[in-house]
Amino acid sequence: MISATVTGNVWSTRRVDGIPAGAFLEVQVDGGATLIAFDVLGTGVGERVLIAQGSVASSWFTGTPPPVDALIIGSIDTNPNK
Numbered sequence: 001m002i003s004a005t006v007t008g009n010v011w012s013t014r015r016v017d018g019i020p021a022g023a024f025l026e027v028q029v030d031g032g033a034t035l036i037a038f039d040v041l042g043t044g045v046g047e048r049v050l051i052a053q054g055s056v057a058s059s060w061f062t063g064t065p066p067p068v069d070a071l072i073i074g075s076i077d078t079n080p081n082k
Contacts, residue, residue: 001073003030009045020061058071
């Protein structure tokens with residue numbers, strides 16, 4: 001699992017069959033790398049997120065696993081005590 005910050009939306013007018021409802025988001029991983037992650041939570045630009053990758057990401061979906069290799073699985077809340 002990795003942490004990242006959502007930096008933008010990826011707009012796609014066409015998708016392959018089997019991609020469930022959700023959005024593709026550009027994220028910057030802690031450490032500088034950029035990747036595209038699939039979001040089913042409704043995450044917004046600027047939010048800190050947790051991402052699962054590989055077979056763990058695609059196996060979260062029911063039925064035939066979609067071709068998704070990075071999935072946003074949680075939102076990182078800020079600690080109000082810091």
